[in-house]
Amino acid sequence: MFTAERVGDPRDYIKGESGDWEIIIGLEVHAQVASNSKLFSGSSTEYGSEPNSQVSLVDAGMPGMLPVVNEFCVEQAVKTGLGLNAQINLFSRFDRKNYFYVDLPQGYQISQFEHPIVGEGEIEVLPIDADGNTLEPVTVGIERLHLEQDAGKSVHDLSPDETYVDLNRCGVALMEIVSKPDMRSPEEASAYVDKLRGIVRALGTCDGDMEKGNLRADVNVSVRKPGGELGTRCEIKNVNSMRFIRQAINYEARRHIEIIEAGGTIDQETRLFDSVKGETRTMRSKEDAHDYRYFPDPDLLPLKLEQSFVDKVKADLPELPDAIKARFMADYNLSEYDARILTADKTKSDFYEAVAKGRDAKIAANWMMGDLFGALNKASTDLEDSPVTADMLGGLLDRIADKTISGKIAKTVFEKMFEGGGTADDIIEKEGLKQVTDTGAIEAMVDKAIADNAGQAAAAKENPKLLGFFVGQVMKASQGKANPQAVNEILRKKLGL
Known part of the structure; x- marks a missing residue:
């Protein structure tokens, strides 16, 4: 009753x-x-x-x-x-x-x-x-x-x-x-x-x-x-x-x-x-x-x-969602919201642990909940049938971490991975997407951008927001491959910011 x-x-x-x-x-x-x-x-x-x-x-x-x-x-x-x-x-x-x-x-x-x-x-x-x-x-x-x-x-x-x-x-x-x-x-x-x-x-x-x-x-x-x-x-x-x-x-x-x-x-x-x-x-x-x-x-x-x-069955119980959630918050320093989403079922928690192992846990969570879940939802596909496996997503994060590609280029690589283009390494090599880290090459692009936009360069000290304009010019010239951090450092030095 x-x-x-x-x-x-x-x-x-x-x-x-x-x-x-x-x-x-x-x-x-x-x-x-x-x-x-x-x-x-x-x-x-x-x-x-x-x-x-x-x-x-x-x-x-x-x-x-x-x-x-x-x-x-x-x-x-x-x-x-x-x-x-x-x-x-x-x-x-x-x-x-x-x-x-x-x-x-x-x-x-x-x-x-x-x-x-x-x-x-x-x-x-x-x-x-x-x-x-x-x-x-x-x-x-x-x-x-x-x-x-x-x-x-x-x-x-x-x-x-x-x-x-x-x-x-x-x-x-x-x-x-x-x-x-x-x-x-x-x-x-x-x-x-x-x-x-x-x-x-x-x-x-x-x-x-x-x-x-x-x-x-x-x-x-x-x-x-x-x-x-x-x-x-x-x-x-x-x-x-x-x-x-x-x-x-x-x-x-x-x-x-x-x-x-x-x-x-x-x-x-x-x-x-x-x-x-x-x-x-x-x-x-x-x-x-x-x-x-x-x-x-x-x-x-x-x-x-x-x-x-009953005692034997209890002794053999696997880790349950509440315990996994608490562990994710403690071990990976995830927020309650992130941990809850990633432990909603065993498939998600297992996938996340495989991606996060040995990598930045927060970045792994962001890519999984943002790019991967978004793509799966758009394609009406379950995580179990994802064309991007945990190993593949982890490999992409490795290439971001070692600065082989930028975060922006990684978005393009992920899209190609989801469409069945292979691993991140395959796509980066095939498409020539490696990030330009040669400071000499970047400096040459910076010098050209400043020379082509002398007026904005002269006004940059009074208006530091113009830095973003020059970053955009260099990134455009490099087809998005220049290392953003190096671009920012060289521009600040050249513009006296």
Whole structure:
């Protein structure tokens, strides 16, 4: 049962006709367990295979077929629970959740109801506002994590008259992570999901790919007057992006406020989010636990874990995002903002460490968050598929550090690297981009620039800003290859500045 004691910050309140309203948000995040086989059968979980090519007799709900628990999936759930600072229950039980749908061949879903494998925990999240500012940290309680099997997939767009069913996903292991209703704004909710995704990716228990549906959220929204009684909630099913989570909450909260202020009441129901219209719409009336007629699965014995098993899993946990962030701030002297961005997931933190090793940590962070992330975003490409690897970016930074190229030329080299032109060394050699460091050659260019602009040279002592004009002339003459520091030093000497 949801209870919500925390009163939100006034900045998070929504203005209605009758004054301020507070949003109460709880999330049920479904994370697909990273495993090679399903929760109760040996069928493959590989994504993108031909429809109905990865379905065992157990998955298809054939009579007499008995489920067998995948021990690895149990270990993954325990590992995730430990990553959430949650209680690991040594006793847990599988139950049958009964409902009927075409992509659920058994006529029930094997889940956990009264005795989940993971109990209460908590994580701290840092919400980000629309302007990119970090807000006050918020502690979000974890109610439970339970294991369950996924349903199949109904495909409605292949025919105007028929629905097709793909059972490849049927029986795949899911971890349902249920939060407490501790969130008070769309930004807190999306930050919570982002933090969860970072944790499961670091642990290797879920790949967190929201586009594939491997991590998705059911969003529970209600509103109340600040500090008042908890309102009737509605659940928005299967929201699969941070942006959609924020949009769905904003729309749903305002819908509730408008109905209540007009004298109406909120019906408890399950809704869907239409990302094209930016609206939620009714899916069905919200079921309660008794509607599913839960009872212990007679084919599965309760799970009884040894404390030694839990202790071993805990001892083998990898470094988690919060610890990596703290280390980046301490070891690399990064700001909280830079460290947070670079530890959002394991791919980013591993990439950064490879680039920063033995190099200027701040420069490495700037290039990664600026040029690399900007190029990837423009190309709609993930970091995992970046044409510029960590070694390649590190090589570019080496050429800046040893003054082979200037920072300005490095921008051009990076663009060519991203387009598949090879390493920085290859491009510098091929394009003849080495920086001119010969002071004699630079001095000759400086003398010519002064001779060609005698009037400005005479006025430079009275107007030192003219130095920039002469720097530009020399850099233009050298096609941007002259060492800027040497150019500045020689010009100051020649102009008497």
